[in-house]
Amino acid sequence: KQLCFYDYPIEKSAGVLDADIMGYGTHIDEEIKSIKEFNDLLALQRKASFGLDMQVSEVPVTKKVLGNGDVVLFVEEMQLSMNVEGDRVHICPRISTILEYQNDQWFVVHFHGSFAQGSEGDEDTWSVNEMKKRNEELERTVAERTQELKESLENLKATQSQLIHAEKMASLGELTAGIAHEIQNPLNFVNNFSEVSNELIGEMQEALEDGELEEVKAISVDLGQNLEKINHHGKRADSIVKSMLQHSRNSTGQMEPTDLNDLCDECLRLAYHGMRAREKAFNVEMGTSFDPKLEQVDVIPQDMGRVLLNLISNAFQAVHARQVSESGNYQPMVAVSTQQSDNEIRISIQDNGPGIPEDVKKKIFQPFFTTKPTGQGTGLGLSISHDIIAIGHGGKLTVESEPGKGSTFIISLPKK
Ligand code: ADP
Numbered sequence: 001k002q003l004c005f006y007d008y009p010i011e012k013s014a015g016v017l018d019a020d021i022m023g024y025g026t027h028i029d030e031e032i033k034s035i036k037e038f039n040d041l042l043a044l045q046r047k048a049s050f051g052l053d054m055q056v057s058e059v060p061v062t063k064k065v066l067g068n069g070d071v072v073l074f075v076e077e078m079q080l081s082m083n084v085e086g087d088r089v090h091i092c093p094r095i096s097t098i099l100e101y102q103n104d105q106w107f108v109v110h111f112h113g114s115f116a117q118g119s120e121g122d123e124d125t126w127s128v129n130e131m132k133k134r135n136e137e138l139e140r141t142v143a144e145r146t147q148e149l150k151e152s153l154e155n156l157k158a159t160q161s162q163l164i165h166a167e168k169m170a171s172l173g174e175l176t177a178g179i180a181h182e183i184q185n186p187l188n189f190v191n192n193f194s195e196v197s198n199e200l201i202g203e204m205q206e207a208l209e210d211g212e213l214e215e216v217k218a219i220s221v222d223l224g225q226n227l228e229k230i231n232h233h234g235k236r237a238d239s240i241v242k243s244m245l246q247h248s249r250n251s252t253g254q255m256e257p258t259d260l261n262d263l264c265d266e267c268l269r270l271a272y273h274g275m276r277a278r279e280k281a282f283n284v285e286m287g288t289s290f291d292p293k294l295e296q297v298d299v300i301p302q303d304m305g306r307v308l309l310n311l312i313s314n315a316f317q318a319v320h321a322r323q324v325s326e327s328g329n330y331q332p333m334v335a336v337s338t339q340q341s342d343n344e345i346r347i348s349i350q351d352n353g354p355g356i357p358e359d360v361k362k363k364i365f366q367p368f369f370t371t372k373p374t375g376q377g378t379g380l381g382l383s384i385s386h387d388i389i390a391i392g393h394g395g396k397l398t399v400e401s402e403p404g405k406g407s408t409f410i411i412s413l414p415k416k
Contacts, residue, residue, distance in 0.1 A: 006056070319334060
């Protein structure tokens with residue numbers, strides 16, 4: 001009793017316990033088969049009762065001397081009270097203890113602790129009613145927890161879609177700012193050539209008045225060339241704006257037959273303009289190898305465009321990072337290719353950037369994983385791309401990379 005309910009030193013327990021002690025505590029997993037297990041249980045019990053201000057009193061139930069007077073049985077009810085979350089709680093474990101007299105001393109050879117089940121009435125000896133009540137309580141608690149879990153899951157889903165939206169807006173904003181800058185270039189050509197042409201018309205009118213027909217002819221040839229240039233640069237600006245608009249449109253979520261060669265080409269140009277506008281000195285050798293046999297594929301074009309833009313922009317950033325860190329004659333290169341086989345379509349985006357070390361490779365598809373400086377990477381690009389390909393299109397997004405040589409991201413889509 002001193003050991004279990006007061007503060008008799010645990011290390012002295014072997015002095016009162018039989019070496020082969022066996023006993024049951026009040027809990028289902030408290031089955032003691034050695035002094036060591038008994039000591040562990042005591043240590044746990046003392047730790048758990050710390051700060052509970054436990055008060056103990058003993059109510060003897062029975063006491064029997066057995067055998068030749070060298071075995072005794074004690075049965076007692078212990079009344080324990082303690083502070084639990086502000087309330088005074090009372091429990092009454094029943095303890096039976098058997099001691100044996102060996103070599104002039106009593107040793108505990110067995111003990112058994114139990115709690116009385118609250119039972120209702122004489123007929124409920126198995127405490128069925130009590131258990132029913134507990135079950136109902138448990139069910140209620142489970143229902144409450146389930147509701148709480150449902151709510152937090154919904155919150156999580158809402159937060160997730162907000163994050164995805166924010167990431168999309170961030171990358172679009174970045175792209176838009178860059179590309180607006182890039183459109184300035186063809187627009188400057190349009191403005192300059194139209195001003196020059198206006199002056200030429202003035203000169204032409206003078207030449208007409210002077211009757212210098214040869215001069216008029218020469219000027220009209222120049223004018224024709226200027227108009228061609230204006231048209232060419234106007235179309236360039238037009239195509240940049242068009243593809244930008246296409247990518248800023250919200251995804252319809254609808255599969256549409258799409259020419260993936262065109263989409264890749266467009267995204268390559270768009271990503272290039274975006275990158276160039278951010279990094280003025282950026283240069284890269286861009287290669288394309290589009291399978292001419294590629295048939296139209298059912299994809300969600302805006303989503304697929306996002307994935308391609310993401311992968312190509314990552315490739316540009318990778319080669320740029322290598323270019324900045326490596327002097328000498330490093331030539332950045334990014335290649336996009338498509339390939340159709342009997343049962344799948346593959347798009348690969350290859351770069352000769354720094355590559356991805358094995359330990360980083362394991363994490364790149366995790367949301368929020370980024371190796372880029374704060375403010376430059378969200379770490380969401382690849383995880384969203386992975387979901388778009390795997391969940392949205394039933395395909396696969398994989399990476400092959402050799403540190404120091406470069407990386408290749410491969411999208412494979414099943415051929416329907
Ligand atoms: P972010 O670009 O915002 O960092 P991503 O999910 O697109 O987020 O990419 C996660 C990480 O994967 C990057 O920070 C980078 O470490 C690595 N990574 C992605 N593409 C490449 C690549 N082409 N070459 C090397 N590392 C890459």
